[in-house]
Amino acid sequence: MEAGGAGEVDHLAGERATAQFDVDHMKVAWAGSRHAVDVADRMARLVASDPVFRKDNRTMLPRKELFKDTLRKAAHAWKRIVELRLTEEEANLLRLYVDQPGYVDLHWGMFVPAIKGQGTEEQQKKWLPLAYKFQIIGCYAQTELGHGSNVQGLETTATFDPKTDEFVMHSPTLTSSKWWPGGLGKASTHAVVYARLITEGKDYGIHGFIVQLRSLEDHSPLPGVTLGDIGGKFGSGAYNSMDNGVLRFDHVRIPRDQMLMRLSQVTKEGKYVHSNVPKQLLYGTMVFVRQTIVADASKALSRATCIAVRYSAMRKQFGPQTGGPETQVLNYKTQQSRLFPLLASAYAFRFVGEWLKWLYTDVTHKLEAKDFSTLQEAHACTAGLKAVTTSATADGIEECRKLCGGHGYLNSSGLPELFATYVPACTYEGDNVVLLLQVARILMKTVSQLASGKQPVGTMAYMGNVQYLMQCKCGVNTAEDWLSPAAIREVFEARALRMAVNCAQNINRAPSQEEGLYELSPDLLEVAVAHIQLIIVTKFIEKVEQDIPGEGVKEQLRNLCNVYALYLVHKHLGDFLSTGCMTARQGALANQQLGKLYAQLRPNAVALVDAFNYTDHYLGSVLGRYDGNVYPALYDEAWKDPLNDSPVPDGYREHLRPLLKQQLKLSRL
Ligand SMILES: CCCCCCCCCCCC(=O)SCCNC(=O)CCNC(=O)[C@H](O)C(C)(C)COP(=O)(O)OP(=O)(O)OC[C@H]1O[C@@H](n2cnc3c(N)ncnc32)[C@H](O)[C@@H]1OP(=O)(O)O
Numbered sequence: 043m044e045a046g047g048a049g050e051v052d053h054l055a056g057e058r059a060t061a062q063f064d065v066d067h068m069k070v071a072w073a074g075s076r077h078a079v080d081v082a083d084r085m086a087r088l089v090a091s092d093p094v095f096r097k098d099n100r101t102m103l104p105r106k107e108l109f110k111d112t113l114r115k116a117a118h119a120w121k122r123i124v125e126l127r128l129t130e131e132e133a134n135l136l137r138l139y140v141d142q143p144g145y146v147d148l149h150w151g152m153f154v155p156a157i158k159g160q161g162t163e164e165q166q167k168k169w170l171p172l173a174y175k176f177q178i179i180g181c182y183a184q185t186e187l188g189h190g191s192n193v194q195g196l197e198t199t200a201t202f203d204p205k206t207d208e209f210v211m212h213s214p215t216l217t218s219s220k221w222w223p224g225g226l227g228k229a230s231t232h233a234v235v236y237a238r239l240i241t242e243g244k245d246y247g248i249h250g251f252i253v254q255l256r257s258l259e260d261h262s263p264l265p266g267v268t269l270g271d272i273g274g275k276f277g278s279g280a281y282n283s284m285d286n287g288v289l290r291f292d293h294v295r296i297p298r299d300q301m302l303m304r305l306s307q308v309t310k311e312g313k314y315v316h317s318n319v320p321k322q323l324l325y326g327t328m329v330f331v332r333q334t335i336v337a338d339a340s341k342a343l344s345r346a347t348c349i350a351v352r353y354s355a356m357r358k359q360f361g362p363q364t365g366g367p368e369t370q371v372l373n374y375k376t377q378q379s380r381l382f383p384l385l386a387s388a389y390a391f392r393f394v395g396e397w398l399k400w401l402y403t404d405v406t407h408k409l410e411a412k413d414f415s416t417l418q419e420a421h422a423c424t425a426g427l428k429a430v431t432t433s434a435t436a437d438g439i440e441e442c443r444k445l446c447g448g449h450g451y452l453n454s455s456g457l458p459e460l461f462a463t464y465v466p467a468c469t470y471e472g473d474n475v476v477l478l479l480q481v482a483r484i485l486m487k488t489v490s491q492l493a494s495g496k497q498p499v500g501t502m503a504y505m506g507n508v509q510y511l512m513q514c515k516c517g518v519n520t521a522e523d524w525l526s527p528a529a530i531r532e533v534f535e536a537r538a539l540r541m542a543v544n545c546a547q548n549i550n551r552a553p554s555q556e557e558g559l560y561e562l563s564p565d566l567l568e569v570a571v572a573h574i575q576l577i578i579v580t581k582f583i584e585k586v587e588q589d590i591p592g593e594g595v596k597e598q599l600r601n602l603c604n605v606y607a608l609y610l611v612h613k614h615l616g617d618f619l620s621t622g623c624m625t626a627r628q629g630a631l632a633n634q635q636l637g638k639l640y641a642q643l644r645p646n647a648v649a650l651v652d653a654f655n656y657t658d659h660y661l662g663s664v665l666g667r668y669d670g671n672v673y674p675a676l677y678d679e680a681w682k683d684p685l686n687d688s689p690v691p692d693g694y695r696e697h698l699r700p701l702l703k704q705q706l707k708l709s710r711l
């Protein structure tokens with residue numbers, strides 16, 4: 043737990059004393075409200091104090107035990123939720139702090155939202171109460187062995203049989219086997235299955251169906267259903283607690299009313315009827331989850347940076363030539379230039395995630411009122427932000443591991459498991475490259491419409507300012523000029539627009555649009571990244587412009603915002619220079635300003651990670667302990683490894699002793 047307990051010594055107290063802002067108010071700025079801080083705090087402590095939720099031994103558990111441990115934790119969490127009558131908000135936070143991937147994530151995160159989004163009112167009335175009480179467990183079975191990204195290429199069939207008023211679910215090929223769905227392998231009783239709807243001999247494409255997979259009596263697979271886990275995954279512990287599964291159907295029959303019929307229906311006679319809504323609403327659950335993944339990116343990156351900042355503040359290496367104490371590694375400028383942009387990114391992703399949640403809610407309300415005008419904006423923002431934030435977070439966690447030197451490689455640092463658990467976020471819910479290409483296509487469409495005078499809206503509104511942005515010159519003359527939000531915003535807008543226009547022009551030179559999009563896809567990726575980075579920078583600037591209470595809080599957030607933006611300028615200087623948005627000298631000034639910002643951030647670094655308000659249990663890291671008392675903890679942790687159960691290892695008699703004896707004989711020769 044955090045410092046303050048009897049007898050604890052705060053080894054980072056000196057660091058905390060140098061903070062130039064009110065940490066308590068920063069906690070509120072980070073969490074979104076005082077209420078959010080309090081609820082999160084209560085739930086985190088509830089989990090941390092419960093021995094069932096212990097996780098320090100997780101990476102040492104064999105897979106079967108790890109899975110059983112996940113089942114136990116999930117059941118215990120549910121018991122506590124019911125006993126304590128927790129609200130939905132509290133229950134979600136409790137599950138978050140349990141911090142172990144498991145079937146419940148998919149049950150609440152995808153199965154329930156899929157029924158809510160795609161089921162009729164009648165279907166919701168039937169299925170949701172069962173799901174809410176855990177009388178059924180559900181998963182989201184979309185991806186197949188042969189196809190994941192290309193949803194329209196899925197092969198599972200749902201053929202309507204009007205004689206019995208049923209759909210026949212079938213897996214016609216090996217590649218049509220459902221493959222990857224979380225919770226499918228061992229836990230789920232039901233799934234929302236995506237399959238090709240065939241009626242009256244015609245294939246109407248992909249639709250969702252609720253299918254029961256296992257007996258509610260003894261959990262055995264129902265006749266015609268083949269089920270299993272797809273095998274061990276990357277890393278120890280990590281995502282191996284999840285039963286990602288395989289599923290095959292052999293002509294399994296389900297009632298007609300188990301097709302999710304909000305968007306389209308099949309009548310008793312077998313007639314296909316499509317409601318007058320965009321077909322893409324079928325992808326609604328993915329849009330919802332992508333939005334939550336952006337919020338999760340800031341959680342994962344803030345955990346990693348919290349560990350790396352605290353450890354870097356206590357770790358010392360080398361010292362002045364004249365003798366004296368060694369230097370805290372956090373004082374090395376190289377450590378700061380690698381770590382502080384990640385800390386700033388964690389804050390940036392937090393605020394853009396907050397904004398994205400607002401956008402998603404707004405779009406949902408519009409959809410309910412049959413206004414589909416913002417569907418494309420929602421798709422572009424969720425897909426693009428999911429891709430950019432998860433890639434940066436996965437890379438950032440790995441960088442934090444390196445920033446912790448050798449000890450970062452130990453499981454007890456928490457970083458290897460955090461990385462292994464997090465990195466599939468770059469793939470699931472849409473491969474990041476595939477998603478960025480979706481964004482780029484929308485940007486190309488927007489550019490092509492500019493000539494006709496159509497004004498882009500939402501996050502693409504800046505593209506309407508094309509005349510100015512194509513020729514404007516950055517007005518920065520001194521390093522301090524880079525502290526102007528207007529200057530930053532302008533170069534990011536000009537860079538994104540010019541890259542998009544250049545790419546569109548190159549595509550137009552290709553023999554066909556499709557060929558151009560194909561040939562220039564590597565450039566398109568960069569166009570999409572530039573646009574998404576502009577959104578993140580803009581939302582951070584807008585956040586800092588709000589009224590933010592607490593001494594020094596706004597100043598710290600402004601610094602972090604500037605670090606984030608100028609770090610991107612430095613990292614992508616090639617883009618800014620090649621598009622003529624700024625000069626090489628202005629690039630050098632940006633870097634100069636960045637150095638000054640790092641120096642200002644340094645005395646606040648530990649307090650800025652304290653503001654995340656993570657318990658030691660949630661952090662799960664010996665190196666990231668709140669009290670900074672790392673070495674005794676590292677030492678103790680090593681002795682807990684099963685390899686240290688006995689001084690002489692298993693295998694000595696069979697493999698070491700004969701070897702050593704043989705060498706003895708040889709040396710006597
Ligand atoms: C909470 C706890 C968490 C839960 C915990 C989380 C744990 C992890 C769970 C992981 C779960 C999963 O991975 S579930 C599986 C996730 N699978 C994926 O994400 C698959 C990714 N693939 C796709 O989304 C799609 O197939 C596409 C977008 C790549 C391609 O689709 P397509 O149908 O072929 O479409 P395409 O021709 O490109 O586009 C046709 C038109 O539709 C638009 N369009 C495409 N997608 C969308 C969309 N979603 N919304 C609106 N519009 C869209 C395009 O802009 C285009 O517009 P216009 O040009 O016509 O105007």
Ligand SMILES: Cc1cc2nc3c(=O)[nH]c(=O)nc-3n(C[C@H](O)[C@H](O)[C@H](O)COP(=O)(O)OP(=O)(O)OC[C@H]3O[C@@H](n4cnc5c(N)ncnc54)[C@H](O)[C@@H]3O)c2cc1C
Nearest residue numbers: 182183184185189190191222223224466469470471472475
């Ligand atoms: C841990 C984990 C959990 C998952 N959970 C679920 C779940 O609960 N339910 C579910 O249904 N699925 C789930 N999935 C599946 C996941 O959604 C897919 O793996 C994901 O959508 C990527 O699809 P793919 O595997 O087909 O990759 P592929 O598309 O085969 O990607 C392979 C490579 O091809 C590239 N590529 C593909 N298409 C293009 C293109 N058009 N242009 C350029 N490059 C391209 C990709 O960038 C990538 O480099 C999960 C996956 C993982 C790893």
